[in-house]
Amino acid sequence: MSERYELAVVGGGPAGLSAALMASKFGVKTVLVDENRKLGGQLVKQTHKFFGSYEHMAGVRGIAIGRKLSEEVMNDPNITVMLSTTAIGYYEDGTLALHQREPEEKLIDIKPQTVIFATGARENMLAFPGNDLPGVYGAGAVQTLMNVYGVLPGERVLMIGSGNIGLIVTYQLLQAGSRVEAIVEILPRIGGYIVHASKVRRYGVPILTRHTIIEAIGDEKVEGAVIAQVDERFRPIPGTERELDVDVICLAVGLAPIINLTWQAGVEIAYIPELGGHVPWHDEDMRTNVPNVFVAGDLAGIEEATTAMIEGELAALSAVEFLGKASPSELAAKREDAHSRLEDLRLTVFSEKVKAGIEKLKNWRADLTERAGKTPS
Amino acid sequence: MKRIEDHPVLDFDRGEKVVFYFEGRPIEGYTNETIAAALHAAGIKVLGYSARKHRPRGFFCAIGKCSSCLMVVDGRPNVRTCMEFVRPGIHVRRQHGLESIVQEEGDE
Numbered sequence: 412m413s414e415r416y417e418l419a420v421v422g423g424g425p426a427g428l429s430a431a432l433m434a435s436k437f438g439v440k441t442v443l444v445d446e447n448r449k450l451g452g453q454l455v456k457q458t459h460k461f462f463g464s465y466e467h468m469a470g471v472r473g474i475a476i477g478r479k480l481s482e483e484v485m486n487d488p489n490i491t492v493m494l495s496t497t498a499i500g501y502y503e504d505g506t507l508a509l510h511q512r513e514p515e516e517k518l519i520d521i522k523p524q525t526v527i528f529a530t531g532a533r534e535n536m537l538a539f540p541g542n543d544l545p546g547v548y549g550a551g552a553v554q555t556l557m558n559v560y561g562v563l564p565g566e567r568v569l570m571i572g573s574g575n576i577g578l579i580v581t582y583q584l585l586q587a588g589s590r591v592e593a594i595v596e597i598l599p600r601i602g603g604y605i606v607h608a609s610k611v612r613r614y615g616v617p618i619l620t621r622h623t624i625i626e627a628i629g630d631e632k633v634e635g636a637v638i639a640q641v642d643e644r645f646r647p648i649p650g651t652e653r654e655l656d657v658d659v660i661c662l663a664v665g666l667a668p669i670i671n672l673t674w675q676a677g678v679e680i681a682y683i684p685e686l687g688g689h690v691p692w693h694d695e696d697m698r699t700n701v702p703n704v705f706v707a708g709d710l711a712g713i714e715e716a717t718t719a720m721i722e723g724e725l726a727a728l729s730a731v732e733f734l735g736k737a738s739p740s741e742l743a744a745k746r747e748d749a750h751s752r753l754e755d756l757r758l759t760v761f762s763e764k765v766k767a768g769i770e771k772l773k774n775w776r777a778d779l780t781e782r783a784g785k786t787p788s
Numbered sequence: 789m790k791r792i793e794d795h796p797v798l799d800f801d802r803g804e805k806v807v808f809y810f811e812g813r814p815i816e817g818y819t820n821e822t823i824a825a826a827l828h829a830a831g832i833k834v835l836g837y838s839a840r841k842h843r844p845r846g847f848f849c850a851i852g853k854c855s856s857c858l859m860v861v862d863g864r865p866n867v868r869t870c871m872e873f874v875r876p877g878i879h880v881r882r883q884h885g886l887e888s889i890v891q892e893e894g895d896e
C-alpha cells in the first residue's frame with residue numbers, strides 16, 4: 412500500500428486530464444493513471460482540425476489539444492501521473508488495484524478518497540459472416556495503427572459507417588497512403604458533417620447510402636467483402652450484391668462506454684441507447700449513486716472531446732465538494748460557468764440525441780420505480 | 789503491409805530498431821511499437837486461433853479492450869499484444885484458445 416491520494420483519476424483522455432487539472436486548482440492530491448505510454452486518450456490520434464465551438468479550441472488539431480493538456484498535467488505538482496498502468500479492479504473497501512507494465516511489472520494497491528472514472532469508449536461490432544477475420548478492424552484500431560505507430564492498416568479499405576468517425580478515419584487513411592474503395596452507410600443519408608463528406612468525395616471515395624456489408628471473404632484473413640443495397644426495411648435487395656477487393660474492413664458503427672470498473676464500484680448502470688448503450692448513472696454534476704465515485708467523458712455518454720473536457724471539470728468540482736476543499740459559493744460559480752459552456756456546445760442538431768439521452772437518464776430512476784411498481788407481485 | 793514513411797501531418801518516433809522472434813522467425817520491429825503493430829507491419833495478421841472452432845484471430849480494438857490479440861510472449865499466455873511493446877529478443881507465438889497459465893515442464 413502506498414501513499415493516500417485524495418483523488419484517483421482513471422483514464423488520461425481529455426475528460427481525465429481536465430478533471431485532474433481542475434482538482435489541482437483546489438490543491439487536491441491526485442493520481443492519474445492511464446494504460447498507455449502517453450497521455451491524451453483519443454486525442455493522440457486526431458490529426459484533423461477539431462469541429463465544435465469550444466472557445467479557441469475549434470480549428471485546432473486534436474493532437475495539439477492533447478499535447479497541451481498533457482504538458483500541463485505533467486508539470487502540475489499536485490498530480491502524480493502513472494503511465495502504462497491499467498486500473499484492473501475497484502473493491503468494496505475502496506481499494507483501486509493497478510497493474511503497471513513499465514518500467515517494471517508490478518501490482519499496486521491504492522486507496523484514494525475519491526475516484527473519477529474517465530475510461531472512454533470502445534468500438535461496436537457488427538454482425539455479418541466473417542466479422543471475426545483478421546482484417547476486420549474497429550475504426551479506433553485503424554487510427555491507432557496508422558496515427559500512433561505509423562503502420563499502414565491496409566492497402567485497400569472498405570469503411571462501414573458514414574458518421575464523423577467513418578468520414579474522418581477515411582480521410583486519415585487517404586493521408587496515410589491507403590485506398591478507400593467505398594464507404595457504406597445503411598441509412599438513406601450521410602451521418603456526419605457535410606464538410607468531412609465533401610472532403611473524402613473530392614478524393615473520389617464513393618459514399619454508398621442505403622448499402623450494407625453482407626459478408627467478409629477470406630479464410631485466414633480478409634481478402635474481400637460483399638456489399639449490397641438495402642430496402643426501406645434495411646433488408647438486402649437480391650441482385651444488388653457487389654464484391655470489393657479489399658484487405659481491411661473498417662467498422663465505424665458507433666462506440667460503447669467502457670463501464671466495467673464503474674459497475675464493479677457499485678454504480679447503477681442505465682441503458683440509454685442515445686448515450687451509447689449501457690452508461691453509469693450520473694447527475695448533471697457527474698456524481699454517481701456511489702458518493703465518492705464520479706464519471707466523465709465518453710464513459711458517461713458518447714459525445715465529443717470538447718464536452719468531455721467540461722464534464723471532467725464538473726466531475727472534479729464534485730470530488731472537491733466531497734473532499735470539503737472549497738466553499739459552496741466558489742464551487743457554484745465554477746459550476747455555472749461549466750454548465751453554460753456545455754449548453755453552448757450542445758446547441759447543434761447533432762446534440763439532439765445526446766440531450767434526449769441525458770433527459771432519459773434524469774428520469775431513469777423514477778422510471779425504474781414506476782416500472783417496478785407495475786410488475787405484478 | 790508497411791510502415792508509413794511520409795505523412796502530411798505526423799512524424800513518428802519509432803524508437804530503436806530491434807529484432808524479436810515470431811514463431812521462431814526473426815522479425816524487425818521498433819521499441820515504440822506494440823507487438824501487434826510490428827507484426828502487422830511485417831505482414832502478419834493472424835495472431836492466434838479461437839478456442840473451439842480454431843478460427844484465426846487478429847486484433848480488433850487495438851486499445852486493450854477486446855482480447856482478440858492475445859498471444860504467448862516469452863512463454864506467458866494471454867498477453868494483449870496491442871498494448872505490450874516490442875522488446876529486443878522476445879519470443880512471440882500464436883495462442884491457441886485459452887492456454888494454461890500454469891507452466892508445465894518442457895514449456896518454453
Ligand SMILES: Cc1cc2nc3c(=O)[nH]c(=O)nc-3n(C[C@H](O)[C@H](O)[C@H](O)COP(=O)(O)OP(=O)(O)OC[C@H]3O[C@@H](n4cnc5c(N)ncnc54)[C@H](O)[C@@H]3O)c2cc1C
Nearest residue numbers: 422424425426445446452453462498531708709715716717
Ligand atoms: C475519428 C474521431 C474523430 C473525432 N473528432 C472529434 C472532434 O473533431 N471534436 C471533438 O470534440 N471530439 C472528436 N472526437 C471524439 C473525442 O475523441 C472523444 O469524445 C474524447 O476523446 C473522449 O474523451 P475521454 O477522455 O472520455 O475518453 P478517451 O479519449 O477515450 O480516453 C480514455 C482513456 O482512458 C484510458 N483507460 C481506459 N480504461 C483504463 C483502465 N482500466 N486503466 C487505465 N486507463 C484506462 C484509455 O487508455 C484512454 O487513454 C473524435 C473521435 C474519433 C474516434
Ligand code: FES
Nearest residue numbers: 850853854855870
Ligand atoms: S486488439 Fe483488442 S485487446 Fe488487443
